[in-house]
Amino acid sequence: MPLSDDQPHTRTRLPVGEQPSSQPTQRQSRPLRTLLTVLVVVTLLVVAISIANRGKADPGSTGSSADRAAPTAPTGAGPAPSGDQPVGTTTNGIGSGYPHTDQGVQSAAANYAVAIGSADMFRTDSRHTIVSTIADPAAAPALQSRLDQGFGGDTASRYGLDAQGRAPKGLTFVSRTVPVGTRSTGYSDADTKVEVWCTGLTGLAGEHSVQPVTTTWFTLTLSLHWTGSDWKLTDFTSKQGPAPMPGDQQAATADEITGAVQQFGGFRYAR
Secondary structure (H helix, E strand, C coil): CCCCCHHHHHHHCCCCCHHCCHHHHHHHHHHHHHHHHHHHHHHHHHHHHHHHHHCCCCCCCCCCCCHCCCCCCCCCCCCCCCCCCCCCCCEEEEEEEECCCHHHHHHHHHHHHHHCCCCCHHHHHHHHHHHHCCCCCHHHHHEEEHHHHHHCHHHHHHHHCCCCCCCCCCCEEEEEEEEEEEEECCCCCCCCEEEEEEEEEEEECCCCCCCCEEEEEEEEEEECCCCCCCEEEEEEEEEECCCCCCCCCCCHHHHHHHHHHCCCCCCCCCC
């Protein structure tokens, strides 16, 4: 007997094991693709880090002393900063016991330039102490006479100092030499000339000063002799420059200069 269309239809349900398996397969493939992607990214990171570290020096390795003492300067920058540690001994406040080397004689010249350009040179007793400390004994008398003429008398009074090299009350006398660079010419184990390029500060700091502190640029050429235990000064000459173009800076007040001179100490130098 035929069934009418309004009779309920029969729905067949297959066993679980016989159902189509295409949908679970797609779900299982997604975690696999994700894992492969992560592995590729990690591999690329490891390769990149390895390449980046290839050119770096091992922090635990040590180079030769020459490599540490004389790093390569950029092209056009001039000699790179280099040299041994400053000497650890002093005589009357001035470094002494310099190495019997080219760098040692340059270190001596730089420190002797600082001493010659200091405010102590304008006082007779301290000037004589400096000369006896840095000069070769054979050259000391001639240097002493020359420096007495150069720093005493008219020179002291020109800066407003009295006969003992003292500044007027309320003012601070400033005289500092700052080496910018050194070079030796014709180095030998016995006698060497060293040029020291310097900038200097000279003048009276304080209110109502008629000799304000100014800067100068000059080059000292020092002749040094090896005495058997240290480099000592035998002669020196001075010439102006080379001076760079002045910067566009506002000059400090008298109080600022006085404070800077009293608060900032100098250095001992090494090449």
